[in-house]
Amino acid sequence: MLEVKGLRKVYSSGGREVEALRDLTFTVDNGDLVCLVGPSGCGKTTLLRCVSGLLMPTSGEVRVGGRPITGPPPGMAVVFQEYGRSLFPWMNVRDNVELPLKQKKVDRSRRRQLVDTALDAVGLSGAASAYPWQLSGGMQQRVAIARAVAYEPETLLMDEPFAAVDAQTRADLEDLVRSLWQRLEVTVLFVTHDIDEAVYLGRRVVMLSSSPTVVQDELVVDLPAERDQLRTRADPRFVELRTRVYEQIQLAKRAAAG
Amino acid sequence: MDVLKKIGSAVALPVLLFAGWFLLSDGSASFYAPPLRQILTAFADTWQPERLRADVAPSLLRLLAGFLVAALIGVGLGVAVGLNRRLRAVLEPVLEFFRAIPPPVLVPVIMLFAGIGDGMKVIVIVFGCVWPILLNTVEGVRAVDSVVLDTARAYGVTGPARLTRVILPSASPQIAAGLRQALSIAIILMVISEMFASSNGLGFAVVQFQRSFAIPEMWSGIIxxxxxxxxxxxxxxxxxxxALRWYEGLRATRRRAG
Amino acid sequence: MTSARRGGNPARPGLAGLAGLLLIVELLPRLRLVNDRFLPPTSRIAAALADEVSTSTFWHSLGETLYAWAIGLVVAVVAGVLAGLVIGSVPLLRALTASTVEFLRPIPSVALIPLAVLLYGTQLGSTLLLVCYAAFWQVLVQVLYGVADVDPVAEETARSFRFSAWGRVRHVLWPTALPYVFTGFRLAASVALVLTVTAELVIGAPGLGKEIATAQNSDAVATMYALIVVTGALGVVINLLTRTGERRLLAWHQSVRGEVTV
Structure with missing residues (x-):
């Protein structure tokens, strides 16, 4: 279980203080898929960096499986928004996926198997020896997802992973994430600014306010587990849910402006 | 056809210049600019295998030794300084000062310490070459992409692997630029240190020819x-x-993307 | 430089570093870790420097060095820019000269020292030959990069508006190449200083380099160090001036570009 309790982060630079996160509390149950959605500039990335242990919060804490996080925890994989910068351009696709496994001291044959399975799962078996920059944006993000999957994480954090890919690729990648989540039984925390994406993907949606950020509202997405880009998005219940999320976000924005 | 054209345009001017020099100088009675025919004969006569072994090999060995030692020290210290912000702030002006000293003035200084043997020449080359390598490494290490560093941390790529798989490859284009500058300094210092005080080496030989007014031989040495x-x-x-084929590819891709 | 915003004086740690260097150089010979005939303590070098700057010979030599540097640099920059613009803007010339440039550029200029000695002896000409040769390539190569960087759309726009050849050079080629020209100038300026001092040191042409050789031959070790410090300081000043100038120019250039594209 992933628990975020009273999380607060204040950046200070040159005597000026900026409160990015004010007071965030939410939990993600094991095996759940939770989408965090909020207006742009609401500190989503700061939150994710705190959860992944890359950034120490000013106060409050993040616990994974009951243990507080002080640095990047072992069973956690992160997919960054900036795929072009997160994949190492000096390594080919296979080496990129394999490097974290080498660090985990996974033995050679198991490594090979994990990399092959992961690349196969994202549909990139043929591109193992290509360099990331030889691939399209969507394919690069698939490599990043394969790297996360091969790592065999218990928790998968995704930071607006599809913000920079085109709409059609995005739909494919969303379905990929859903199917991987169902198959691998990982806990997924998915950060996005796209309301439709949050409702389509998530089993729960946590809405954030504008900065300084608090949890605005939460809802359970009671859509059938089998989702489909055409039918799910046309489902009246889907429309209802996204309207609710939309209203909350607008409310949050207005509160911030007023 | 295209290849022929390319070869043709690459060869045309050198052939023309060479032929021009050859023909125009053929009747030359000038003491300082002897006919090219004479210089070429001198070249063949002068640079016989034993001469190459006696004068060229020592020069090259000193050059390589100095360059390699400078590369090791420069990259090693550069990584240490580049990774430590405080150290960098303290040392930067000192390093800039050392880089700004025209390297050949180090020859008399190092002669004081190391006499006029091989050691002196290697130390001179090391001392002159190390600054561009060091400063470029510092710059390269400092500029490693923050997403790259986050990714490495999130996937547990730490310790030696962080250095060899992430930081050094990422800084390598900049390090190569430093090495390139250092190589031309190394050649200059090889020649200068031999002109100052030596009993063998290319620089020594060329100066000897000049002092004994063996002009065609001097020209052949310059060539x-x-x-x-x-x-x-x-x-x-x-x-x-x-070594940097990934970087060339990356740059070409970025340029195409605009 | 980038930490300047973080409050406090950003130069302070750097000054501490320089002070540390001076202290180490003072202590090494005083603690007998280094023979003071090889490395005199800071205080003695400083005293020698004070002596030097009170002599007219020093200022005369400094003047000669700067004079040779400036003349060589100007000749190299003018020649490099003209050659670069002509070669760069005529594709045929560019293709024909590429291999020759690639061959001549890495030839170490110090290889020309014997030739310079024969032709000009210990006069200014020797220094100029080396300085011009070394600095010319720095400028030429940068200008060639710059001309290659001309946006084909801009070039076609100029053509479609029937700009004259001169107009295209003036309004398209030159503005694009300008930042590269300045980079070439900056590189050439420091290379020119290195070669000026080298020529003086090795050949004995008048200037600071010759004074260093003289100090070395007369065993005036502190004076030799003092003069080396002066050449280093000269290098730092030249770097700072050209870098600041370049940054100003590039800032202006990019802001103009930004306005055009928005």
């Missing part, structure tokens, strides 16, 4: 130095292109 400079830079460029 040999030129060929050497060209050959070394060619070897370096090939090695660089091989």
């Amino acid at each position: 040999l130095l030129g060929l050497l400079g060209f050959a070394l830079s060619l070897v370096f460029r090939l090695a660089e292109r091989w």
